[in-house]
Amino acid sequence: MQLLQRLGRLPVLLAFPALGVLLVVFGIPIVRLFLTSLNAPEFSLANYQMFLGQPANIRVLFQTVEISAIATFVCLVIGYPTAYVMVAASKPVRMALLVLVVIPYLTSFLARTYAWIVILGDTGLINNLLLYFGLISGPLQLIFNRMAVYVGMVHIMLPMMILPLVSVMIGIDKSLMSAARSMGARPFTAFWRVFFPLSLPGVRSGSLLVFVICLGFYITPAALGGLGDAMLSTFIAAQVQTSFNVARIAAASFVLLAIAVVVLSMLGLDLSGSAPSGQIARKSWLPRPPPFGALKGKFGELPMPYRAKRWAAHLYKAGGEERWLKIVGPAFIALVMAFLLFPEIVVIIMSFSAGAFLEFPPSGLSLQWYRSFFGDPAWYMAAWTTIQIGVAVTILSTVLGTLAALGLSRAAPQARRLLTMVILTPITIPVIVVGVATYLGLIDLGLVGSQTGIVFAHTIGAMGYVAVIVSATLANFDRRLEQAAQSMRAGPLQTFMRVTLPLIRPGIIGGAIFAFVHSFDEVVITSLVSGFSVYTLPLKMWENIRNEVDPTVAAVASLLTLLPVLWMIALYLTWWRSRPQVNLSISEAKG
Amino acid sequence: MSDSSVLKKQNSLLKIWPTTHATAGATATPSGPSHLEDDRLEPSSIPAQIEFRSVTKTYGQATAVNDLSLSVRRGEFLTILGPSGSGKTTALMLLAGFVAPTKGDILIAGKSVAAVPAYRRDQGIVFQSYALFPHLTVRRNLEFPLEMRGIGAAERAKRVDSILERVHLREFDSRMPSQLSGGQQQRVALARALIADPPILLLDEPLGALDRNLREQMQGEIKSLHREFGKTTICVTHDQEEALTLSDRIVVMRAGKIEQTDTPETLYDRPMTRFVANFLGEANILEDLGFEVESDAAQPSGTVGMIRPERVCIAATGEPKRADADRRQFAIGTVDDMIYAGPLRKYNVRVGDSLLVVRQHVASGQQIFRLGDEVKLDWLRSDVRFVAT
Ligand SMILES: Nc1ncnc2c1ncn2[C@@H]1O[C@H](COP(=O)(O)OP(=O)(O)OP(=O)(O)O)[C@@H](O)[C@H]1O
Ligand SMILES: [Mg+2]
Numbered sequence: 001m002q003l004l005q006r007l008g009r010l011p012v013l014l015a016f017p018a019l020g021v022l023l024v025v026f027g028i029p030i031v032r033l034f035l036t037s038l039n040a041p042e043f044s045l046a047n048y049q050m051f052l053g054q055p056a057n058i059r060v061l062f063q064t065v066e067i068s069a070i071a072t073f074v075c076l077v078i079g080y081p082t083a084y085v086m087v088a089a090s091k092p093v094r095m096a097l098l099v100l101v102v103i104p105y106l107t108s109f110l111a112r113t114y115a116w117i118v119i120l121g122d123t124g125l126i127n128n129l130l131l132y133f134g135l136i137s138g139p140l141q142l143i144f145n146r147m148a149v150y151v152g153m154v155h156i157m158l159p160m161m162i163l164p165l166v167s168v169m170i171g172i173d174k175s176l177m178s179a180a181r182s183m184g185a186r187p188f189t190a191f192w193r194v195f196f197p198l199s200l201p202g203v204r205s206g207s208l209l210v211f212v213i214c215l216g217f218y219i220t221p222a223a224l225g226g227l228g229d230a231m232l233s234t235f236i237a238a239q240v241q242t243s244f245n246v247a248r249i250a251a252a253s254f255v256l257l258a259i260a261v262v263v264l265s266m267l268g269l270d271l272s273g274s275a276p277s278g279q280i281a282r283k284s285w286l287p288r289p290p291p292f293g294a295l296k297g298k299f300g301e302l303p304m305p306y307r308a309k310r311w312a313a314h315l316y317k318a319g320g321e322e323r324w325l326k327i328v329g330p331a332f333i334a335l336v337m338a339f340l341l342f343p344e345i346v347v348i349i350m351s352f353s354a355g356a357f358l359e360f361p362p363s364g365l366s367l368q369w370y371r372s373f374f375g376d377p378a379w380y381m382a383a384w385t386t387i388q389i390g391v392a393v394t395i396l397s398t399v400l401g402t403l404a405a406l407g408l409s410r411a412a413p414q415a416r417r418l419l420t421m422v423i424l425t426p427i428t429i430p431v432i433v434v435g436v437a438t439y440l441g442l443i444d445l446g447l448v449g450s451q452t453g454i455v456f457a458h459t460i461g462a463m464g465y466v467a468v469i470v471s472a473t474l475a476n477f478d479r480r481l482e483q484a485a486q487s488m489r490a491g492p493l494q495t496f497m498r499v500t501l502p503l504i505r506p507g508i509i510g511g512a513i514f515a516f517v518h519s520f521d522e523v524v525i526t527s528l529v530s531g532f533s534v535y536t537l538p539l540k541m542w543e544n545i546r547n548e549v550d551p552t553v554a555a556v557a558s559l560l561t562l563l564p565v566l567w568m569i570a571l572y573l574t575w576w577r578s579r580p581q582v583n584l585s586i587s588e589a590k591g
Numbered sequence: 592m593s594d595s596s597v598l599k600k601q602n603s604l605l606k607i608w609p610t611t612h613a614t615a616g617a618t619a620t621p622s623g624p625s626h627l628e629d630d631r632l633e634p635s636s637i638p639a640q641i642e643f644r645s646v647t648k649t650y651g652q653a654t655a656v657n658d659l660s661l662s663v664r665r666g667e668f669l670t671i672l673g674p675s676g677s678g679k680t681t682a683l684m685l686l687a688g689f690v691a692p693t694k695g696d697i698l699i700a701g702k703s704v705a706a707v708p709a710y711r712r713d714q715g716i717v718f719q720s721y722a723l724f725p726h727l728t729v730r731r732n733l734e735f736p737l738e739m740r741g742i743g744a745a746e747r748a749k750r751v752d753s754i755l756e757r758v759h760l761r762e763f764d765s766r767m768p769s770q771l772s773g774g775q776q777q778r779v780a781l782a783r784a785l786i787a788d789p790p791i792l793l794l795d796e797p798l799g800a801l802d803r804n805l806r807e808q809m810q811g812e813i814k815s816l817h818r819e820f821g822k823t824t825i826c827v828t829h830d831q832e833e834a835l836t837l838s839d840r841i842v843v844m845r846a847g848k849i850e851q852t853d854t855p856e857t858l859y860d861r862p863m864t865r866f867v868a869n870f871l872g873e874a875n876i877l878e879d880l881g882f883e884v885e886s887d888a889a890q891p892s893g894t895v896g897m898i899r900p901e902r903v904c905i906a907a908t909g910e911p912k913r914a915d916a917d918r919r920q921f922a923i924g925t926v927d928d929m930i931y932a933g934p935l936r937k938y939n940v941r942v943g944d945s946l947l948v949v950r951q952h953v954a955s956g957q958q959i960f961r962l963g964d965e966v967k968l969d970w971l972r973s974d975v976r977f978v979a980t
Contacts, residue, residue, distance in 0.1 A: 487709060488783070489710050503725070
C-alpha cells in the first residue's frame with residue numbers, strides 16, 4: 001500500500017524497471033562502445049581514421065547508403081499510391097486490404113526472403129517458366145545481384161511503408177479535399193495542394209522507418225545479393241563473429257549510427273516540429289510502429305466515418321477525370337498485393353516438393369520436407385527453443401513495457417518525451433548496432449550463448465513495441481474513469497485491476513503479440529549473442545539458407561506463414577471485438 | 592414533481608436506507624467494520640462541512656486557484672460559477688483529492704484532508720463527461736461503489752434496484768453506457784454518485800452536455816434529489832441560470848479568485864463588483880451618461896453605478912410625470928435597437944456616450960418605440976447599486 005501510494009505520487013518510477021534492464025543490457029555497453037571507438041582514455045580518432053582510410057570501407061559505406069536509399073525510394077513510389085487507393089476504398093475493402101498488408105508484415109522475413117530465392121534461383125520459378133516457353137535457352141542470372149537485393153528488400157519493407165502512410169492518410173480530413181474542389185481546384189490540384197502536404201508526415205515516418213531498417217538489416221541483401229552487394233552491417237556482423245576487434249567494430253558501428261542519426265534528425269526533428277502536442281504517436285519514424293500506426297489510424301478513423309464516406313463518394317463520383325482511378329486503382333492494388341503475397345504461396349507449394357533440391361515448380365509432391373523437419377531434432381529443438389524464448393520475452397517485455405507506458409503517460413511532458421525516446425532507442429537505431437552493444441552487455445553479464453541472454457537481448461526491443469502500443473491505447477483512455485473509480489473508494493490497485501486494465505487490455509495483448517513476433521523473427525541480434533551454442537529457428541533457417549539450400553527450410557517457412565493467420569485471429573478477437581461499443585457511442589452521440 | 596410525490600419517494604427511500612450510515616458498516620463483508628481504514632472520514636459522527644483555507648494551486652507559472660477561502664455548511668447546495676478557465680474544476684478536484692494544493696489546507700468535517708488520498712475521501716462525484724465505465728453494464732457501474740465498500744451481493748442488488756427506480760432507468764440495467772442517451776447516462780452518473788450514500792456530492796458541469804429542455808428537466812431532478820438526500824453538494828457550472836435555480840449559495844470565481852459568495856438573490860440584486868453584475872444577468876453600467884448618477888446612498892470611491900435592465904422604465908418624452916417622480920432619476924435618449932423576445936421587448940437606448948438596455952414586459956396598449964425615437968428613461972434612485980470597477 002505504502003509503495004502504491006508513492007507510485008501514485010511519482011508515477012515515473014513505473015518506467016524504471018524497463019529503463020534498468022535497458023541500461024544494463026544496452027545503455028552502458030553502448031556508451032562503453034563509444035568510448036572504445038574513441039580510444040578512451042587517450043581519446044583519439046585513430047579508429048575512425050583507420051576505418052575511413054580504407055577505400056574498401058568507403059565503398060561499402062557508400063553502397064550501404066545507396067542500397068538503403070533506393071530501396072526506400074522504391075517503397076515510397078509503390079507504397080504511396082497503394083496507401084492512397086486503400087484509404088479511398090470503402091471501409092470493408094480497406095480492412096481487407098489492410099489485412100493483406102499486415103499478413104506479410106507478420107510473416108517471418110526469412111521465409112519471405114527464402115521465397116525469393118525460390119522464385120529467382122537458377123532452377124526457380126521465373127527461369128523455369130522462361131525455359132518452358134522457350135524464351136531462353138539457359139537460366140538467366142536473376143539472383144545474387146543488385147536487382148535481386150532490391151526486389152527482396154522492397155518486398156520485405158513495403159508493408160512498413162504502407163502502414164504509416166495509411167494511418168496518416170486516414171486521419172486527413174477528407175472534407176478539405178472537397179472544400180478545395182468546391183473552390184474550383186481540379187482533382188490533381190486539390191490532391192497536390194491539399195492532400196499531399198497533409199500526408200507528408202506519413203511519407204516522412206514511412207521513409208525514415210524503412211531507411212533505418214535497411215541500414216542495419218543485412219540478412220536479405222546477404223541472401224539475395226552477390227559478394228559486391230555487401231552492406232556495412234554485414235561487415236560488422238562478420239567481424240564480431242570472426243576477429244573480435246572491439247575498437248574497429250565500434251568505429252564501424254558508430255559510423256553507421258551517425259548516418260542513421262543524421263538522417264533521423266534531418267527529417268525526424270522537422271517531423272516533431274510539425275507535429276504539435278508532444279504526442280508519442282508522432283515519433284512514427286521508429287522502426288516497426290506501423291502496427292501501432294495502423295491501430296492509431298483505426299481509432300482515428302472511428303469519429304469520422306461519415307466524412308470519409310462522403311469523401312469516398314465524392315472521389316468516385318462518375319466525374320470524367322476520376323474514372324481512371326476506378327480501373328487503374330484496383331489493377332495497381334492487385335499487382336502490389338500479388339507482389340506482397342505471391343512469394344508466400346510459392347513457399348507453401350515449394351514445401352511439398354518431392355525433389356531433392358531447390359526447384360520450382362516442383363517435379364512432384366511429397367511431405368518429405370515436413371518429415372525432415374519433424375524428424376530432425378536440430379530443427380524441432382530449434383523451434384522449441386524459439387518458442388521458449390518467445391514466451392519468456394513476451395511475458396517480460398509485456399510487463400516492463402506496460403509499466404513503462406503507464407508511468408510515462410502520467411509523467412511530466414518533458415520527462416515523458418525524453419524517457420520515451422530512451423526506451424525506444426533499441427528499435428530506432430540500426431539493429432546491428434543494437435546487436436553489437438547487447439553482445440558487449442551480455443559478455444559483462446556472462447550471458448552470451450545462453451537462452452537467458454537471448455531473452456534479455458530480445459526484451460529490450462520488444463518492450464519498446466509494447467510501450468508504443470500500450471501508450472497509444474492509453475492516449476485514448478479517459479483518466480477521469482480512474483478518478484471516478486477512486487471517488488468510489490477504489491484504491492490504486494483496485495482501480496488498476498477493475499478499470500484501467502480491462503480498458504487497455506486490447507493494447508496490452510496487441511503489444512504482447514508484437515513482442516512475440518519480434519522475438520520469434522529476430523536473427524541479427526540473436527546471431528551475435530547466441531555464441532553458436534543456442535540455436536533458434538531463425539538462426540537455423542538462416543544457416544540453412546546460406547549453406548545447403550535444402551527445402552526443409554520451405555517446410556519451416558510455410559509453417560511460419562500460418563502463424564500470421566493466428567496472429568490476425570488473435571488481434572481480431574482483441575481489437576475488433578471491442579469495437580461495437582465505440583461505434584454505438586458514436587451513433588448515439590450523433591442521434 | 593408535486594410535494595406529496597416527493598414525500599412518498601422519500602419514504603420509500605428511507606425504508607431502503609433506514610439509517611444508511613450505520614448500515615454501511617453493519618452490512619459490510621465478513622471482515623466487518625475493521626476492514627474500514629482508520630483514516631476514513633466517518634460520515635455519521637461528524638457533520639460534513641467543507642472548508643478551504645487560503646488554498647492556492649499553481650501549474651508552473653499559471654495560477655489556477657489563487658488564495659481561495661470558503662466554507663460550506665452541511666446539507667448546503669453550493670454552486671461555483673465562473674467563466675472558462677477561472678479555476679472551477681481545479682477547486683473541485685482539489686476537494687476531491689485528485690489535485691494537491693500548492694499552498695493552504697482543505698478541511699472536511701473539521702479535519703485536514705491533506706494526507707487523505709482521493710479514494711478515502713468518500714465523496715460522490717459526477718464528472719462532466721460522466722465517466723461511466725464503458726466496459727461495465729449500468730448495473731455493474733452502479734454496483735461498483737458498493738463493491739468497493741465490501742457490501743454483499745444481495746444488498747447491492749436491492750440498492751441498485753431502488754436507485755434505478757428512483758432515476759427511472761429500471762429497464763436499462765443491463766445496457767452498456769454507450770447504449771444510453773446523454774440524459775440517461777447523466778442519470779446513471781448521478782445514481783452512481785449517490786448510491787453509496789457519501790456525505791458529499793460533487794458535480795462538475797453535470798448538465799453541460801445536455802440540450803436545453805433536458806437540462807431544465809435534469810435541474811429539477813437534481814434539486815429534488817438534493818431535497819431528498821440532503822447531501823452537501825458542490826456543483827460547478829458556467830450556466831448562470833442553472834446556478835440561480837439550484838443553489839443555496841453561489842460562489843462567483845474569476846481568474847482563480849473568489850469574486851463574491853452569496854445567495855442567488857443577493858448576488859443578483861446586490862452584486863459587489865462590475866464583473867459579478869455583468870456575469871450574472873445583464874447590467875447597465877451608469878457611466879459616460881453625460882450627467883451625475885443620483886442615489887439614496889453615498890457613492891463609495893472606486894465604484895460605478897449599476898442598474899438592472901428590468902428596473903428601468905421607458906416612456907415617450909411627452910408623457911406626464913409620475914406620482915413618485917421625486918424618487919426617480921430621468922434620462923433622455925434615442926432608441927438604437929429593439930429586440931422582440933416573446934414576452935419581453937428589449938430596447939437599447941443611447942444615452943450620452945453609453946448604451947442602456949431596457950427590458951419591458953409586453954402588455955396590451957403599450958407604446959412601441961422605433962429606431963431613432965427619442966425616449967425618456969427613468970428609474971428609482973434606490974434601485975441604483977454601486978459596484979467596484
Ligand atoms: N493540469 C494542468 N496543467 C496546467 N494548467 C492547468 C491544468 N489544469 C488546469 N490548468 C489551468 O488552470 C486554469 C483553471 O483551469 P480549470 O480547469 O479549473 O478551469 P474551469 O474554471 O474549470 O474552466 P472550464 O469552465 O473551461 O471548465 C486554466 O487556465 C487552465 O489552463
Ligand atoms: Mg472545468
